[in-house]
Amino acid sequence: MSCNKEIIKLMHKYLDEELSITEEKKLRSHLQSCQGCQDHFRELTRTVALLKSSSNMQPSTSFTANVMSNLPKEKKHLSYIRWFKSHSFITAAAIFFLFMLGSIFSIWDEDGQLSVSKDHNVIINDYTVIVPEGVIIDGDLVVKNGDLKIDGAVNGNVTLINGEHLMASAGNISGEIEQVNQVFEWMWYHLKRIGKSVFDLTN
Amino acid sequence: MDEKIRLKIRQVKKGDQSAFEDVVTFYQDKVYQICYRMVGNAYEAEDLAQEAFIRAYVNIHSFDDKRKFSTWLFRIATNLTIDRIRKKKPDYFLDAEVRGTDGLDMYSQLANENPLPEEELESLELQSYIQQQIMSLPTKYRSIIALRFVDERSLAEISEILNIPIGTVKTRIHRGREALRKKLRDV
Numbered sequence: 048m049s050c051n052k053e054i055i056k057l058m059h060k061y062l063d064e065e066l067s068i069t070e071e072k073k074l075r076s077h078l079q080s081c082q083g084c085q086d087h088f089r090e091l092t093r094t095v096a097l098l099k100s101s102s103n104m105q106p107s108t109s110f111t112a113n114v115m116s117n118l119p120k121e122k123k124h125l126s127y128i129r130w131f132k133s134h135s136f137i138t139a140a141a142i143f144f145l146f147m148l149g150s151i152f153s154i155w156d157e158d159g160q161l162s163v164s165k166d167h168n169v170i171i172n173d174y175t176v177i178v179p180e181g182v183i184i185d186g187d188l189v190v191k192n193g194d195l196k197i198d199g200a201v202n203g204n205v206t207l208i209n210g211e212h213l214m215a216s217a218g219n220i221s222g223e224i225e226q227v228n229q230v231f232e233w234m235w236y237h238l239k240r241i242g243k244s245v246f247d248l249t250n
Numbered sequence: 251m252d253e254k255i256r257l258k259i260r261q262v263k264k265g266d267q268s269a270f271e272d273v274v275t276f277y278q279d280k281v282y283q284i285c286y287r288m289v290g291n292a293y294e295a296e297d298l299a300q301e302a303f304i305r306a307y308v309n310i311h312s313f314d315d316k317r318k319f320s321t322w323l324f325r326i327a328t329n330l331t332i333d334r335i336r337k338k339k340p341d342y343f344l345d346a347e348v349r350g351t352d353g354l355d356m357y358s359q360l361a362n363e364n365p366l367p368e369e370e371l372e373s374l375e376l377q378s379y380i381q382q383q384i385m386s387l388p389t390k391y392r393s394i395i396a397l398r399f400v401d402e403r404s405l406a407e408i409s410e411i412l413n414i415p416i417g418t419v420k421t422r423i424h425r426g427r428e429a430l431r432k433k434l435r436d437v
Contacts, residue, residue, distance in 0.1 A: 059424040063405060087431075094431045097380055098399040104377075106282040106296050111274045114303045118267060 054081075058088050062095060151234055164189035174210075187222065208233065255319055262310050274303050277320065280401050281327045287396035288331045290385040298334060302327035324403075325411045328393050335389050376437065383433040391426040398423055 057074045060066045066074070078085050107113075131138045163169060163176050168184065170177040174193045178184060182199035191208045197220065204222035211226070225236070255276060261269035281302055286295035305326050306313075313322050384392055393412060397403045405423070409416040 055428075056424075059420075059427065062427065063420065063423065090431045090435050091427060094427060094434050095399070097376075097434055097437065098384075098395065098430065099402070104283050104286050104292070104295075106278055106299060110278050110282070110296065110300065111271060114274050114278075114300050115267075115271055117300065117304055118270065118307050 054084055055087065058084075058091055062091065151237070161193040162191045163193070206236070208236070256315070259310070259313065259315070259319060262307070267307075270303075270307055273319075277323060278303075280320070281323065283400040284324060284327055284396040285331050287381070287384060287400055288328070288389065288392045289335065290381050294334075298331050299327065302330050305330065318407075320401075321407055321411055324397065324401075325413070328397070328412060332389055332393060379437065380434065383430055386433070387426060387429060391422055391429070394419060394422045395426050395430075 054074065054077050057066065057070055060070065061074060078088055161171065161174055161176070163171070164187065168178070168182045170179055171193075176190050176193050176195050178188075178195075178197045178199045178201065180198040184199070184201045185203065187203040187206070188195075188201050189206045189208070190210055192210060194210045195205065195207055197205075201220045201222070203220075205220050205224045207224070207226045255273060258269045258272050262273065278299065282295055282299040285298040285302070286292065289295055289298065302323065306323050309326075313319065384395060387395070394408060397408045397411060403411070405416055405419050409419045412419070
């Protein structure tokens with residue numbers, strides 16, 4: 048402490064990393080010759096080291112969460128958009144499913160009218176389709192929104208959608224009888240049909 | 251890293267709140283340490299640091315993208331802390347010296363989980379002693395010491411953060427260093 052202020056100023060300049068080469072030489076040569084300044088310089092560098100080393104305090108682990116929960120609320124639609132962006136696969140699947148469901152229901156609702164796949168040789172009486180006696184239908188028969196009465200015979204599968212098979216004399220039908228009355232059954236029937244046609248195509 | 255933060259800030263500006271989370275995580279230690287250096291109390295430092303981040307978020311549109319984000323953020327934090335200290339009663343400093351044993355509080359908390367080795371206990375005591383010495387300095391020195399020794403900010407940056415001339419920054423660092431040299435000589 049006994050030396051002049053200029054040397055001490057140089058020490059601080061050194062610690063601020065602002066010392067020129069000539070100034071550094073001056074400081075160095077003085078420190079070699081002066082014990083007092085050497086101690087002063089050592090104490091200063093040690094102080095700096097202590098200050099730097101002891102600054103590793105950390106905030107609580109919930110710091111970020113606390114900040115985030117205290118932020119003013121952002122606009123709602125932005126958070127939705129971001130959710131959709133980050134869950135794009137779920138979003139796509141949900142949209143696809145919605146359209147699927149929509150189209151199936153609309154098809155289901157659409158035809159409330161009775162229809163028969165082959166209307167030759169059959170009699171339509173109100174909501175009942177009758178295959179008269181002596182008539183043989185070659186191929187599959189599909190009846191929508193109506194009941195079916197078979198007095199003759201069908202050489203193939205019979206499918207009834209939203210209707211009943213009134214005459215259970217199964218001997219008249221060479222293939223299978225299938226009745227579809229619920230929307231889910233109907234969907235299942237459609238899926239099976241799609242599956243079948245795909246399968247048929249591959250054959 | 252800077253580029254990543256820059257991107258996050260841009261997202262925050264567009265209204266994406268969740269992007270701010272990464273910004274907080276990245277800077278929380280530094281902001282907390284700067285506040286702690288100035289108030290000398292862990293609880294208060296945490297409160298101030300959180301407030302600083304919330305203010306940064308609310309005022310994010312006034313941040314100029316071309317400038318350094320940390321400079322802007324630290325400015326908010328130091329201003330907030332200086333304000334808080336100013337509003338305190340004058341007996342705050344006495345109060346703080348007692349609370350300077352905060353390190354001991356923290357030690358006792360940690361001790362429940364696993365006892366600290368000898369050296370760590372010593373270093374905790376040393377840290378709390380150093381902090382006590384910093385607390386005995388006026389606020390204007392503490393803020394500069396916090397910025398200079400927590401994050402090793404350049405003198406020019408400190409002058410920008412605190413909005414004081416670089417010459418004043420230098421003088422205060424020199425005086426602060428000399429004052430602490432005398433106080434920490436016997437450690």
